[in-house]
Amino acid sequence: MSEKLSIEDVDVSGKKILMRVDFNVPLEDGKVNDDTRIRAALPTIEVLLSRGAKLVLASHLGRPEGEYKTELKMDPVASRLTEILGKTVKKLDQVAGPDVSSAVAGLGEGDILILENLRFEKGEEKNDPDFARQLAEPFDLFVNDAFGTAHRAHASTAGVADYIPAVAGLLMKKEIEELTRALENPQRPLTAILGGAKVSDKINVIRRFLNLADNLLVGGGMANTFLAAEGSQLGASFYEKDLLGEAGALLAESKESRCNLVLPIDLAVTRELKPGGYSEVMTPDQIDGDWKAVDIGPETAAIFCGYLEESAMIIWNGPLGVFEVPPFDSGTELIAQAVADSNAYSVVGGGDLVAALSALGLTRDISFISTGGGATLEFWEGRELPGITALQDK
Numbered sequence: 487m488s489e490k491l492s493i494e495d496v497d498v499s500g501k502k503i504l505m506r507v508d509f510n511v512p513l514e515d516g517k518v519n520d521d522t523r524i525r526a527a528l529p530t531i532e533v534l535l536s537r538g539a540k541l542v543l544a545s546h547l548g549r550p551e552g553e554y555k556t557e558l559k560m561d562p563v564a565s566r567l568t569e570i571l572g573k574t575v576k577k578l579d580q581v582a583g584p585d586v587s588s589a590v591a592g593l594g595e596g597d598i599l600i601l602e603n604l605r606f607e608k609g610e611e612k613n614d615p616d617f618a619r620q621l622a623e624p625f626d627l628f629v630n631d632a633f634g635t636a637h638r639a640h641a642s643t644a645g646v647a648d649y650i651p652a653v654a655g656l657l658m659k660k661e662i663e664e665l666t667r668a669l670e671n672p673q674r675p676l677t678a679i680l681g682g683a684k685v686s687d688k689i690n691v692i693r694r695f696l697n698l699a700d701n702l703l704v705g706g707g708m709a710n711t712f713l714a715a716e717g718s719q720l721g722a723s724f725y726e727k728d729l730l731g732e733a734g735a736l737l738a739e740s741k742e743s744r745c746n747l748v749l750p751i752d753l754a755v756t757r758e759l760k761p762g763g764y765s766e767v768m769t770p771d772q773i774d775g776d777w778k779a780v781d782i783g784p785e786t787a788a789i790f791c792g793y794l795e796e797s798a799m800i801i802w803n804g805p806l807g808v809f810e811v812p813p814f815d816s817g818t819e820l821i822a823q824a825v826a827d828s829n830a831y832s833v834v835g836g837g838d839l840v841a842a843l844s845a846l847g848l849t850r851d852i853s854f855i856s857t858g859g860g861a862t863l864e865f866w867e868g869r870e871l872p873g874i875t876a877l878q879d880k
């Protein structure tokens with residue numbers, strides 16, 4: 487990928503800047519209940535303000551689908567950002583138009599405001615050129631720091647760049663650098679861990695990692711599909727019947743590749759998936775009747791940990807079991823602990839895995855945690871992300 491310009495390469499002082507952020511945060515009782523995404527944009531916001539930019543933030547929140555929804559207004563986000571910055575962040579009730587233009591014209595250097603929810607506008611998700619032009623109109627420069635929406639070609643991620651120069655914010659720049667590192671310049675042995683529910687969601691990532699990594703450790707519902715493709719019956723376990731052919735093809739490809747594809751040799755199984763539910767450990771061949779495989783077993787975890795100890799680089803997407811229902815988070819927890827304890831550079835991505843690691847309190851010793859879910863996966867697949875393509879090349 488060609489290198490992109492960032493805010494470090496351009497003069498921002500006195501410039502009217504539209505900055506796309508990913509403030510799509512969870513709300514509860516009209517308040518922000520997790521401000522991780524807001525905090526992730528702070529480095530860029532602080533640098534721009536300290537360099538005298540006139541800064542206007544814009545984000546989507548939830549799925550209003552082009553309609554005005556009172557419960558999805560950006561006010562709670564503006565309040566939280568005001569608290570964090572210790573500086574009033576005014577919120578406008580519009581996304582574009584004359585009121586926005588006059589508010590932007592009135593900004594001084596180091597001032598900040600935030601627009602209303604971008605997805606109240608029908609033109610946003612359609613990437614409508616007229617809307618993109620209106621959105622860009624009051625500004626000199628576009629800064630995109632919303633890596634989490636970079637895989638969408640929307641007016642505020644791609645379209646605006648047709649009207650004003652577009653550069654990366656610091657978060658976007660870091661995401662690109664860190665996610666590229668494993669793809670283009672891996673330290674070896676490189677171990678990839680893949681979990682989560684479905685092979686079908688991640689075929690291209692599986693194939694990419696198979697061609698890239700020295701070891702590919704597979705867990706989660708995805709592993710069940712591979713085990714079924716090898717002929718295991720697996721009782722009532724979740725797996726994708728229509729993906730057995732594709733999983734078989736990937737297993738055959740792994741035989742030809744340098745990569746060791748490692749599947750679970752034992753699994754935590756239960757008949758009733760509920761918190762604290764009764765479970766046993768079985769080999770894939772032992773699972774029958776109404777038993778379901780819902781986590782990797784202890785021997786598998788030990789084998790995975792052995793690979794991780796010897797790795798110089800680790801990339802991980804997807805939880806290794808049904809982590810939402812303890813104790814079936816324990817495989818994910820053991821592996822997270824091993825990743826944290828290892829000296830390897832480690833990069834983790836995927837909405838559910840990151841949520842699992844946060845819930846387990848095991849995020850601290852990971853080298854890089856991507857803020858993208860779908861965007862991270864598409865990046866790893868090697869797809870072009872419209873929000874990145876739209877940025878100016880160095």
Ligand code: ADP
Nearest residue numbers: 682683706707724780804807808836837838839
């Ligand atoms: P990520 O968001 O990290 O990419 P996914 O969305 O692919 O991960 O998968 C997460 C989901 O996979 C979780 O809801 C989890 O319960 C489910 N899952 C993991 N292991 C299993 C399993 N053995 N059987 C059924 N579902 C599973």
Ligand code: MG
Nearest residue numbers: 836837838859
């Ligand atoms: Mg997910």
